[in-house]
Amino acid sequence: MPRTTHRTHRLGALLVPLALVLITACSAGPSERPAVAYRGSEQQVPPAAAAPKPAPVPPLGPPPRGSLNWRECTEQTRLDIGVPTLPEGMTFSCSRLLTDLSPPGSPGSGTARISLLGVGSGSVPLVVVNDIRGVPGTTFAARLALKLPPEMLATFRIIGVDRRGSGRSDPAECIPPAEREAIVGFDPQATDRTAVDRLLDSVRSASQECLLELEQRAQAYDTWRTAADLEELRIELGVPHLHAIGRGEGSRVLTTYAQRYPASVGRMALDGAPDPTLDAIGRAKKQARAAEKTFDAFADQCGTDGSCPLGPDPRKTVEDLIERTRAAPLPGADSPVTAGELVRAILLGLAAPERWGELVRALEAADRGDGTGIARMVSPLVHGDATHPPGLDSRIITRCNDTTLRVPPQRGTDIAAEWVDRFPLFGGTFAQRLIQCSLWPVPQRSLPTPDSPTLPPIPVVATATDPLTPALSSTRMADQLAAGITVNWQGTGHGALGRSRCVTTNISRFLVHGTLPAENTACPA
Structure with a gap:
């Protein structure tokens, strides 16, 4: 900060008059006002320092010089993703990355x-991070590779990552089977304190x-430490630089990585993203609203030609089915199917429009029955x-592990009652996820x-x-980033890359050539 006195008075400055010393001592100290200058009778205030500018699009960089050991795993992967044949020449390889566990309070313990999976003939690594609530990242990357343009596979070596606790990475398998079934199968319409206590x-x-x-x-399975895993992988x-694609909640891994390791950020694209400005309650509420909207789209498509197996009003059919199943679970292959399992299956199906036929059946x-x-x-999810x-x-x-919010039982009961009324399916x-x-x-x-x-x-x-990841949540993520660019797809389902040709083309051009999409690019359904 500028000062009104520009010299420090030392004890040896005996020739300075005492009065001047006293006056100066009273006036010395930091000023809260900006430095000013005068030109004639006009006061001149210097302009504020310019804000830092976003970095340019990073280059793809040189070929990797890493030491990971890869083994061929094409047939195993083909069985995992459930396809009868693979495109000619497509092969998969698998590897393992050892990273620091680093639980809270015990670094280096x-x-x-x-677990990693690689596909593509290109030399530049492109890491794919999926939602923790979706299929393992290696499986998702293998399926995505089948839908990407040849230029992507010729430029990049796409690397899928099974996040901590998922897939073939060290598993987080610890919930007793009976409790897992109870949580997944819990009554989706429960709104009283006695039920919430169960x-x-x-x-x-x-x-x-x-x-x-x-x-x-x-407590070491979280997004913060998964971001550190990506830096170790780089x-x-x-x-x-780390070039990467994040899907849905997996996008938070990449934005957390970007905050922790900004100098290592390469070309990144987020295919849907949670709203970073909301707490867990706000995000869950938006998801409940978005899921209702997605079901309406599913119902509209089912009834387009009047031959929907769920009848003329699929929503009423499903609501009645849930209510009947609450009273009497459905017979299943191994055990009865509860209303909670029914609602979760619907959510899983809605996220992937290619499974809507399976969901209808x-x-x-x-x-x-x-x-x-x-x-x-x-x-x-259960087994x-x-x-x-x-x-x-x-x-x-x-x-x-990713949220500090803890909802007390009575508050959880109140939220459940409110949301069941507002979002009946x-x-x-979603209220139970908070609990x-x-x-x-x-x-x-x-x-x-x-x-x-x-x-x-x-x-x-x-x-x-x-x-x-509702559209507004993704838009807010783009707004929060220094140079976020929104690409809007007027489609349905979780994630657009590989589903929308327009989106896939725009993201591919960016990743391969560094060509940015126009802000608010609109892609048709």
Whole structure:
């Protein structure tokens, strides 16, 4: 800060008159006013310092010089993604990354093993990060590769990452099976304190068992440390910048990475993103509203030609089905199918329009009293399979480690009552997600807000009808970034890359050539 006195008076300055010393001593000190100058009779105030500018689009950079050991895993991957044949010449390879576990309060206390999958003939690594609530990142990357233009696969080596606790990475499998089934199958319309207390009993048992089973690892499954895994991956790959795609909640991993390692940020694209300005309650409420909107789109498509198997009013059919299932669970292949499982299966199906036919058939069968199709859709969440652990465990643990908000039981009951009334199909299920974290330890930090002013441009895709990352949430993420660019898709489902030709073309041009989409690019459905 400028000062009105520009010299410090020393004790040896004996020739300075005492009066001047006293006057100066009274007036010395920092000024709160900006330095000014005068030209004639006009006061001149210097302009404020210019704000930092966003960085330019990073170059692709040199080929990697990393030391990861890769093994061929084409047939195993083909079976994982469930396709009869692969495009000619497409192969997959798998690897493992060892990173620092780094749980809270215990730095350097062990390692975490992260599973990787590579596909594509290009030399430049492009990392793909999926939602923790979706399929494992390696599976998602393999499926995405089947839908990307040849130029992407010729330029990049696409690397899918199974986030901590998911897929073939060190699993977070710790919730007792009975409690897992109770949480997933819990009544989606429960609004009274007695019912919420029953859910809390299951949550308490699940939390205690995970903290005992995982010990210090339990609080190390979070987005903050997953961002550190990506930096370790960049170092192991031997590249100066991390080029990456984030999908949905996986986008928060990339924005957290960008805040922690801004000098390492390469070309990044976010395919849907949570609103970084909202707390957990605000985000869940928006998701409940978006899921209702997505169901309406599903119902409209089903009834387009008047031959929908769910009748002329699919919403009423499903609401009646849920109410009947609350009273009497549906027969399933191994165990009865509850109303909670029914609603979760619908949510899983809505996120992927390519599964809407499967969802219609499962709901039609359920309406006839056969819950087998519903049980099949929700099984990965509850039971997992031979290669992947049950999905519920990593979802709850990561979500609870990523937020400091804890909803007390009475507040949870009030939210459930309000949301069931406002969002009749999905409000209760999203309210229960808040309750699931009630008894989990509060993390030491919240996720950082992506506000670095020098980040390079980052396109953010906003899908008009997305049940998990609503369009407005993605738009707000773009607004929060230093140079966020919104690409709007007027389509339906979770994620547009590989589904919309327009979106895929715009994002591919950016990643391959560094050509930025125009702000607010509009892509038709």
